[in-house]
Amino acid sequence: MKLRRVSIVACLLFMSGLLKAQDLLVMESKNLPLPDSVWVFKPSSYDRAKEYPLVYLLHGFSGNYKSWNKIIDCQQYANDYGFIIVCPDGLLDSWYLNSPVQKNKQYVSFFFDELYPSIKKRYAVKAQDIFISGLSMGGHGALSLFLARPELFKSAGSTSGVVDLSVGNSKNYKITALLGADLQQADSLWHRYSVLKKIENNAALKKPIIFDCGTEDKFHSANDALYEKCLELKIPATYTSQSGGHTATYWKNNVKTHFDFFSKQIMTKN
Numbered sequence: 130m131k132l133r134r135v136s137i138v139a140c141l142l143f144m145s146g147l148l149k150a151q152d153l154l155v156m157e158s159k160n161l162p163l164p165d166s167v168w169v170f171k172p173s174s175y176d177r178a179k180e181y182p183l184v185y186l187l188h189g190f191s192g193n194y195k196s197w198n199k200i201i202d203c204q205q206y207a208n209d210y211g212f213i214i215v216c217p218d219g220l221l222d223s224w225y226l227n228s229p230v231q232k233n234k235q236y237v238s239f240f241f242d243e244l245y246p247s248i249k250k251r252y253a254v255k256a257q258d259i260f261i262s263g264l265s266m267g268g269h270g271a272l273s274l275f276l277a278r279p280e281l282f283k284s285a286g287s288t289s290g291v292v293d294l295s296v297g298n299s300k301n302y303k304i305t306a307l308l309g310a311d312l313q314q315a316d317s318l319w320h321r322y323s324v325l326k327k328i329e330n331n332a333a334l335k336k337p338i339i340f341d342c343g344t345e346d347k348f349h350s351a352n353d354a355l356y357e358k359c360l361e362l363k364i365p366a367t368y369t370s371q372s373g374g375h376t377a378t379y380w381k382n383n384v385k386t387h388f389d390f391f392s393k394q395i396m397t398k399n
Contacts, residue, residue: 150175150204154251158243160235163220166194167244169252170207170214180255182283182395183213183248184388187225187263187270189289190302194218200264200381210388213252217244222303224294225263225270226322230309240274245281260391262286262339264380265348266302269294272324272338276331284394286387287340288380292324293351325351328358337365339390341383343373 154167172181186203188196194216197203207214219225219236228234248254259282263271268290275285294304308318320326328334338359342352349370359366367390373379 150207154247156243156247158239160233160239160243161220161223162233165220165239165244166218167248168194168198168203168216169248170198170203170216171252172211172213173204173208174211175213175253177253180253181211181213182258182391183215183252183254183260184391185215185217185259185261185263185271186384187217187261187267188219189263189265189267190224191221192219192267193221197264200377201384206388210392212388212391213254215248219267219270222266222307224266224302224304224307225273226307228307228309229318231307234307236270237274237277241278241281258283258395260284260286260394262288262384262387262391263290264288264384265375266291268292268340269324272340273322273327275338276324276327276334279331279334279336282336284336284391285338286390287324287338288383288387289342289346289348289375290324290340290352291348292340292355293320293348294323295319296348296351325355325358328355328362328364331364332362334362334364337367337390337394339367339387341369341371341386343375343379344370345372345374346379347375 150171150173152169155164157164186197197216203214223236225236227237261271261275261282268287271285272287275282342349356368
């Protein structure tokens with residue numbers, strides 16, 4: 130009986146430690162149709178008197194703020210790497226963009242005007258060591274946000290990213306509703322919102338990016354094209370093309386590479 134009581138107490142203390150290391154923020158915004166839930170994981174050694182690097186992790190289409198923690202143990206990653214990890218909600222299908230036709234779906238504005246400054250104010254963030262990465266729709270979002278305001282990030286990553294919005298059946302992913310035009314009607318609109326096009330406006334970019342895609346993934350050719358574009362523009366990019374599909378197993382196996390890459394970037398000046 131004593132052993133059982135000790136085990137229960139130890140379990141409660143462990144859970145108490147986890148709760149202290151994690152916060153769930155709910156942010157109401159004029160830029161979004163719904164409040165945004167944001168799950169924040171702090172290193173177990175978190176101390177307000179110190180500063181910590183930070184990684185934003187963006188989930189994929191139809192996911193939510195819980196998605197990344199179902200793929201990896203975000204708390205363990207925060208502990209192992211000493212990073213604050215922030216998992217915002219992409220509201221299923223926001224594509225992390227400002228819709229030109231739906232005025233209450235302005236995710237870029239929400240991210241930079243509300244979420245980003247709020248996180249910096251609330252937590253002991255090392256401003257020069259902020260990173261962003263994501264999977265699928267979140268890969269598009271991470272690179273798009275990075276390219277929009279590269280001065281706010283140290284580096285960015287994408288795994289299985291939808292870097293060309295015209296690839297695949299776009300109507301299945303609700304992109305048409307956000308952009309308000311079909312591919313046949315406005316190719317230029319779709320391409321303008323794609324990372325593959327946005328990278329061209331950042332030819333002077335010297336901050337490194339990392340991205341990967343499985344060869345069995347339908348977005349593989351677009352990621353190949355993105356790497357070729359980076360080489361052409363002399364943008365420092367680390368790209369891995371390898372066996373794998375558009376699956377949680379693939380993302381679980383590859384996101385660690387992003388954290389390793391970001392950790393190395395902390396030691397460099399850019």
